[in-house]
Amino acid sequence: MIFHPVILALLLGSLISTLMILIGAVFGSQILRQWNLSSGSQKQLNMERRTYLISTFLMFALISELLSLLLYVYNAEQMSVQFVGAMCAVGTLNANIYGFPTLIAKIILFFCAALWLMINHADNQAHDYPLIRWKYGFLIAILPIALSTAGLQLSYFLNLETDVITSCCSKLFTPDGDNVTAEMAGLDEAFALGLFYVCLALFFIIGLRFYLTKHGHRLFALASAVLFIASITAVISVISLYVYEHPHHHCPFCLLKPEYNYIGYAIYLPLFVGTALGTGAGTLASFVQIPSLQETLTGFVQRLTLASLISILIFAGIVSGAIYLSALRLF
Amino acid sequence: MSHKGKTADRFRYSDVVLMLFSIGLLIMIGSFFGGRDTQSRAPARELVSSLGLSDLALFTEARYLRHLSQADLHSAFQDHPVSFDHFPGGSLVMPRLIGITEGVDHENMD
Amino acid sequence: MKIWIERQRSLIDFTVAGLLRRKVRNLGLMAVYSCVVFILATVMLFTHSLRKEASVLLSDAPEITVQRVIMGRHALIEHTDLDVVSKIRGARHARGRLWGYFYDTANGANYTLMVPDKVHTIKQGQVQIGAGVARARDLKKGKFLFLTTNRGKLFKLQVSGILSTESELVSSDLVLMSEQDYRNFFRLPSNVYTDLVLNVRNSREVTKIAEKISAVLPDSRVITRDDILRTYESLFSWREGILLALLGGALCSFIIFAWDKTSGLSASERQEIGILKAVGWETSDILTMKLWESVLISLGAFLFAYTLAYLHVFYFSAGLLEPVLKGWAILYPQFHLTPEVDPLQVMTLLFFTVFPYVAATLVPIWRAAIIDPDTVMR
């Protein structure tokens, strides 16, 4: 293991947030068994009070996961100097088999925590905790994800040895590999770009329809998730080329570097927020039928949908702007 | 009688605090963008390339501290590769593990 | 949204008023906190800009250095070896370097004596010295530098120039002299050098050429520029790691202190929270208010201390760190670092300081927030 402040910070963060999710899940199982709103007993009162602590914990864990996602990628970027053959984050993440799984697990955990908080918020608007079993069930389901994320990250850092020869982004994200990322990078640029804009258009059509007619929430949740994957694919296969103004540089992480004016943050942040809100809106809309939620939830879902659409619009705007302003012309 | 003079806040703590925080955050974020100034480094760079210098003159106490990258593998940390030695600067400098682990040097180590 | 903002503003108003009511304790807390952050931030900023400085400055260092090693020690390399190296295909500008150390008994300083290459020839009897040497011996251009050889012979050399102060970070302790003087001073035979340096025609072939050199000169050690850069890279990471580990202890005790402080709510604070709940504040209002308190204290201290550390490192040349870096050295370069901040480090520091503090206060805050509203009536 490399003794490095960022690594220590990441491990500390993951320890704290995992612990918090663990406490939340233990408490959740207690709620699933003993929750009885009509009781005025001290036990019920205590449980109700503890829900405040759990939502605070989860909020904290969410922020922690978001920050640590950034730190993780950024750290990988920076540590690449210490690995022979690594030139950017991809090389560091490839230093052992846990690097990329950790990243993916962190992203999943982030979306789960965001979704949980949205459900929690909706539930708090109602007089009778209609979603309480639902949300604590979900929290228990998040626990294994949180644990494995922490575990993966720990194994990644424990197994990090500087003398391993790793690949760099120009190897992993170049078309002649045979893994998924290579598939992404190997897509025909015109096709990838076309696909990306078709997905964007579909997302906006579905989203606007959902926003205006309140129909098709499952489709909207699905569209958000699909758009996320399509966007990441597009970033790897074609958008990055425009940003780097280099026809073969496919790395999704170098975007975060100061050389490119930190444009990666402007691209990823609205994408992540938009996706989280979109899936949240779509998921929550299925609870609209619950009587005590009907009046507040409709408005909440509408706001989420609008915010999601705006975020994705910003994302699309920045991406299109980057393509437009780029000196590179692929077609 | 008008309420205005008496009921309006002179200032709000939150405004002051949030302003201070914004300034602090701006300084912090601004500091990330500073320092692309390469002009002031020109004389030093010129000297490095013309003289073929290979190290910073940060520690001059001992030869393995002054020319860190050129030092004998065994001059620093004489008793043990990771033990602290008696020069204060040595407690801040790490043993050069890179030169030891790399293939290029292996055959010369024995 | 408007309501949300106004709510937060009102809560901050109340929080700040509360903090000011317990001025001594909270300012004390912030002062301790700021101190810890200040030291950490100074070290981080300083090491990073040094690292950056090293990587920029030394990017022009010789691509390959060849040292002769005898019994594990650096030894003089012979002229014949230079010929061998020069003949390797791809090697360019191979030359022998002459440099060594000189301990000045007059003031206890260590100088680096060096012979510049052909371009910078220095006349016999003259020297160019680094600004640090000039300071230590109080020399000006035209004056004489007296050095005693290890045989007791006195050397009188005229200072023909002082190296610019801007380059002090690499040249502070240099004494440049002619080859003839150098060899006479150290009584070196004319067929040896300290080491060999060379450049490579195609920079991608550095490793290959390094391998070739160690094959033809098995008694040598080959140092590439990447090695040097990586050495400096890990050197400063190491230093940072050590300091962080040391200060981590301080931070831990601080966090325990914070926990203790937040969990041990004073009677008047409990009373206050009871009143707030009684007049209609909800648990989450108290939670938010108290969270603001934690955030204001920790983030406020962080931003304040970071700004101070930034000024300290880049405008006051990290004066407080100088004794640590200086150690027993007599010559210490005076240098201004170019402001160069690594956002990752700052975020890490933020993560390390604000995060555990807020985390440590969560449970105590919650316990305070669930006080029964009717406690004030009992």
Next chain:
Amino acid sequence: MIVFENVTKTYNEGAENAFNAILNLDLTINSREITVLRGPSGSGKTTLLTLIGGMARPTSGRIHVAEREVTSLPERFLTKMRQDTFGFVFQSFNLIKGLSVLDNVMLPLTPLGRPRNQIRKEAYALLERLHIQSKAHNLVETLSGGEAQRTAIARALINNPPVLIADEPTANLDTGLSYAFMDIIKELKDQGKTVVMTSHDPLVWKSEIVDQVISVRDGKIESNPT
């Protein structure tokens, strides 16, 4: 209208020192009337007051406020209901030291996110109505007993609640101030507010403006008070 159905409040439930502060109690408090709860200390009247005001939840039984069952409301809605319905004046006033009179009065509305200048205006108007506007910017530590109580009343009225609850309001006042307090109460009643007080001060429960006196002893209502 506030209705209690068979309400019990047990403290330290399940522990050895558990005791019933209120036991199987039925009660009706009419709107726009002044109700006084009287009884010796330890009789449970303060507990009853906290139950009426939604500050504590009954261990069993049902409480209806304005025809709405509030017993099983989650805490945040109970608090919301309390904000909309009740204003409290505490025996020891419970003002927050170090804050000005105005800030103390604004306290209940602070976390609600309404524009602050608007709240200030309302608070100031209330202070004027209670004739202590001249003290608006003084710290509450500097107030006399009567002024402190007026501040507390202003704070209780800031969210314009239909019901005012006061716990032993005259306990810390001399006779003159007590009469002045009863004048304020009468004024509130005339404005259509409901008032619930605890008191063992005859000046209060014998007052002609009081509509209903309920005697409490050992957590139960006494049918034949002396």
